Amino acid sequence: xxxxxKFATNPVVVALVASLAIAGCASxxxxxxxxxxxxxxxxxxxxxxxxxxxxxxxxxxFFDTDSSSVRADAQGILARQAQWLNKYSQYAVVVEGHADExxxxxxxxxxxxxxxxxxxxxxxxxxxxxxxxxxISYGKERPVAVCDDISCWSQxxxxxxxxxxxxx
Amino acid sequence: xxxxxxxxxxxxxxASGMTAxxxxxxxxxxxxxxxxxxxxxxxxxxxxxxxxxxxxxxxxGIVAADLKRSGLxxxxxxxxxxxxxxxxxVAPRFEDWKxxxxxxxxxxxxSQEADGRLKAEFRLWDTFAGxxxxxxxxxxxxxxxRRIAHIIADAIYERLTGEKGYFDTRVVFIDExxxxxxxxxxxxxxxxxxxNVRYLSDGRAMAxxxxxxxxRQEITYMSYESGQPQVYLLQxxxxxxxxxxxxPGMTFAPRFSPDGQKVIMSLLRDDGNSNIFSMDLRSxxxxxxxxxxxxxxxxxxxxxxxxxxxxxxxxxxPQIYVMGADGSGQTRVSFGGGSYSTPVWSPRGDLIAFTxxxxxxxxxxxxxxxxSGERILSTGFQQxxxxxxxxxxxxxFFRDAPGGGGPKLYSVDLTGxxxxxxxxxxxxxxxxxxxxxx
Numbered sequence: 207x208x209x210x211x212k213f214a215t216n217p218v219v220v221a222l223v224a225s226l227a228i229a230g231c232a233s234x235x236x237x238x239x240x241x242x243x244x245x246x247x248x249x250x251x252x253x254x255x256x257x258x259x260x261x262x263x264x265x266x267x268f269f270d271t272d273s274s275s276v277r278a279d280a281q282g283i284l285a286r287q288a289q290w291l292n293k294y295s296q297y298a299v300v301v302e303g304h305a306d307e308x309x310x311x312x313x314x315x316x317x318x319x320x321x322x323x324x325x326x327x328x329x330x331x332x333x334x335x336x337x338x339x340x341x342i343s344y345g346k347e348r349p350v351a352v353c354d355d356i357s358c359w360s361q362x363x364x365x366x367x368x369x370x371x372x373x374x
Numbered sequence: 375x376x377x378x379x380x381x382x383x384x385x386x387x388x389a390s391g392m393t394a395x396x397x398x399x400x401x402x403x404x405x406x407x408x409x410x411x412x413x414x415x416x417x418x419x420x421x422x423x424x425x426x427x428x429x430x431x432x433x434x435g436i437v438a439a440d441l442k443r444s445g446l447x448x449x450x451x452x453x454x455x456x457x458x459x460x461x462x463x464v465a466p467r468f469e470d471w472k473x474x475x476x477x478x479x480x481x482x483x484x485s486q487e488a489d490g491r492l493k494a495e496f497r498l499w500d501t502f503a504g505x506x507x508x509x510x511x512x513x514x515x516x517x518x519x520r521r522i523a524h525i526i527a528d529a530i531y532e533r534l535t536g537e538k539g540y541f542d543t544r545v546v547f548i549d550e551x552x553x554x555x556x557x558x559x560x561x562x563x564x565x566x567x568x569x570n571v572r573y574l575s576d577g578r579a580m581a582x583x584x585x586x587x588x589x590r591q592e593i594t595y596m597s598y599e600s601g602q603p604q605v606y607l608l609q610x611x612x613x614x615x616x617x618x619x620x621x622p623g624m625t626f627a628p629r630f631s632p633d634g635q636k637v638i639m640s641l642l643r644d645d646g647n648s649n650i651f652s653m654d655l656r657s658x659x660x661x662x663x664x665x666x667x668x669x670x671x672x673x674x675x676x677x678x679x680x681x682x683x684x685x686x687x688x689x690x691x692p693q694i695y696v697m698g699a700d701g702s703g704q705t706r707v708s709f710g711g712g713s714y715s716t717p718v719w720s721p722r723g724d725l726i727a728f729t730x731x732x733x734x735x736x737x738x739x740x741x742x743x744x745x746s747g748e749r750i751l752s753t754g755f756q757q758x759x760x761x762x763x764x765x766x767x768x769x770x771f772f773r774d775a776p777g778g779g780g781p782k783l784y785s786v787d788l789t790g791x792x793x794x795x796x797x798x799x800x801x802x803x804x805x806x807x808x809x810x811x812x
Contacts, residue, residue: 272691272713274646307774310715310729310758311804312583312627313685313692315603316640316648316669319624323646342602343624343642347580352554354755354776 254294256369263290267325269363272309274320276328284325287367288332297369299334301326303343304366306359311345318343325365340370379513403477403500404446404535413789415448416534419476419501421459422452423494425484429519433484433494436523439567440541441530443785444768445792450476462497471501478507478534482526491515494522498530508533520569521811528810540763541566544808545770546584546593549573550780550801557780559803561595563610566763566807568797574608583627586808589634593806594618596626605639607655619653619660627671632679638663640671650684652699663701674718674726675699676743683707683717683726683743694728696743707745716759719743721809722766725788729758729771738771740788751790756781761807770796772803 251258259265264287267280276284291299303322305314322341330336351358404416420438423430441447457470462481471479482496495511510529512522521542528539549562549571560577561584564570575581579599586593591610596603605618605625619625623642630637635655640648650663650673664670668688675682683696686704692715694708708714712732719726720740730737730750736757739750757773767788774781780801786793796805 272687307756308731309692310672310685312640312672313669313687313715315624315626316642316671319642319648320646320669323644327646341646347557347559347582349555 256297259287259290259294259367259369263287265368266364266366268360269321269365271306271359271363272317274317274324276324280325281328284328285332288329288334291329291334291338292332295338297338298371299329299339300368300370301329301339301341302348302366302368303341304348304362304364305346306362307346307349308359309346311347315343315345318345321363321365325367329367413446413791415446416477417450417475418447418478418480418530419450419455419471419474420480421455421482423482423484423496424459424462426486429492430482430484433519433523433526434480434482436520436567437480437527437530440524440527443567443794444531445787445789445794446531446535450474462495465504465506466499466501468499468501468504471499476501478530480526480530487513492519492522494519494526496526496529498533520565524565524567537767538765538810540765540768540807540810542811543764544586544811545761545783545796546574546586546806546808547772547783547798547802548582548584548804549577549798550803551577554780561593561608562802564798566796571799574610574613583804585629585806587630587634588632588809589630592634594628594630594637594639596628605637607637618655619658627673629674631675632677638673638675638682640673650682650701661700663697663699664704672716676719677721677723681719681743683719685715685717694726694741694745707743708741709745710741710748718760718762720762720766721764724766727760727762727769729760738769738786740769749788749790751786751788752784752793757784759804761805763807764809770805770807772805 251261264283267283301322303318305317322343326339326341349362351361420434422434438449442449454474457467459481462483466479479499479501480496484494487493491513493513497506498508500507508529514522524542527541531539543566544563545566546563548559550557550559552558558577559580559582561574561581563572563574579597581595581597584593584595593608596605603624603626605628607616607618618637621641626640628637628639636652638652641651642648647667648669648671649665650670651660653660666688668686670684670686673682673684680699681696682699685692686695692713693706694714694717695704695706697704712730714728714730716729717726725740726743727740730739735753737750738752738760739748741748754773755776757771760769760771762769768785770783770785772781772783781803783796783798783802783805784793
């Protein structure tokens with residue numbers, strides 16, 4: 207993880223990484239973007255790059271159990287995403303919807319799709335053109351955090367906004 | 375495509391001077407009572423079939439393993455046998471088998487025909503009545519020797535229980551490899567006992583939820599190969615694949631109709647909800663069955679094709695609903711507390727198997743088709759996705775144990791007492807049982 211390595215000199219991030227390790231979760235990504243942690247600063251990310259989007263805007267939002275309602279904390283992230291996407295209009299976007307493992311496979315595919323649609327609709331409400339936005343559901347098949355309790359499940363119930371290169 | 379030719383074994387019995395008992399009225403030595411707590415398995419002696427090589431012992435071993443896993447039979451250790459069967463065409467010394475409490479005895483012979491085919495004969499004896507209960511012979515290619523054994527096990531099961539067997543069947547499932555965060559999921563097929571595994575997709579695209587055609591060597595499943603999850607058909611023998619329909623959004627949760635002519639599935643709407651459609655595979659016409667602002671998925675037809683059971687969260691959480699096959703009369707049937715999903719109609723028509731989530735546990739259970747008479751067969755941390763054996767007496771499902779790293783397959787009978795692990799090399803999920811082969 208390049209970005210974790212990059213921030214590793216920051217004591218806040220070191221503490222975060224350590225607490226995740228104690229929780230026993232093999233998490234590929236920290237649960238929130240650097241911006242959410244109040245670290246500020248774009249670091250070396252080039253403005254308008256996908257790294258800029260992931261690190262400074264935050265590429266994902268989280269959901270409550272069996273819910274596809276966009277939470278208040280997620281609305282702020284999506285509003286920032288929309289602002290950034292409206293500024294850098296060269297990107298097409300795929301919103302991935304995911305579910306935690308505490309549901310059955312087919313139902314969770316449907317739930318992931320509904321979460322992706324909820325995030326997409328919020329971006330549209332913030333002025334992002336519907337033509338740039340696609341959705342896909344991965345159900346519970348692509349967790350980012352693997353353990354047997356809520357510390358992981360809450361990270362897996364997510365919608366991730368991914369930039370798919372230059373849009374039309 | 376007949377791989378195995380079957381004939382009733384009467385002639386040799388009469389030629390050797392014995393009475394032919396094939397016309398005896400059927401008497402079930404084993405009673406299948408799904409409401410009974412403890413079924414005492416029937417002690418049965420299965421002798422090595424006579425053969426010039428090891429194949430006779432191999433076939434007897436497969437028959438014994440099938441019968442044992444059903445939970446209804448207790449094969450007796452061969453070391454206890456007193457009589458050594460040297461001619462399976464003559465009556466055994468019943469006293470020798472009664473004294474070791476073998477209620478039933480299986481004898482047989484495997485030989486090779488001039489054309490290279492295998493010929494397998496078996497006889498089933500009621501030792502206490504001193505009678506032959508069944509006698510049949512089968513011809514098949516050597517490559518099908520395991521199938522011959524399963525067919526013999528089915529014949530024994532049927533003669534002794536009065537119900538059709540389920541051993542000459544296959545299971546299609548998802549083979550899972552790699553880390554959970556990037557797991558490869560590919561289609562695979564095997565015999566119901568875990569033998570003869572074959573992979574049907576290469577794993578480059580994630581595949582899930584395969585379901586058997588009731589009438590052809592064909593499956594329907596969902597795959598990410600086009601980028602968007604979509605429902606496909608796959609001919610098992612030829613490998614030929616075909617997209618089902620041409621829908622703009624995700625299609626998923628497919629299943630065949632009982633006549634094999636339709637696929638019923640979920641289609642994602644633009645608002646993020648999912649509705650149920652059926653598609654006629656000949657005319658390619660689609661029919662919308664549900665139209666709710668909710669998730670409607672996991673549809674499964676009743677065996678007469680007149681009804682569909684499905685999952686919907688229209689009431690706030692996933693529950694089981696039943697409707698007419700035209701979408702009429704949508705009625706909730708699950709009221710047991712907790713949430714319910716993956717309903718599957720029994721091939722006998724009498725029960726619906728389901729996954730229930732309650733109190734942080736996942737349960738596999740069955741209920742009557744009106745939702746009454748719920749019975750939980752298995753409880754675990756994470757388990758789901760029942761599929762019925764074709765005789766409607768056993769369900770298979772997949773379970774992910776905490777810290778276990780991945781799912782494995784299990785079967786359980788309708789008493790819930792006889793749970794068996796299905797051996798697979800790696801992790802496995804989404805089992806779907808085939809009909810009896812022919």
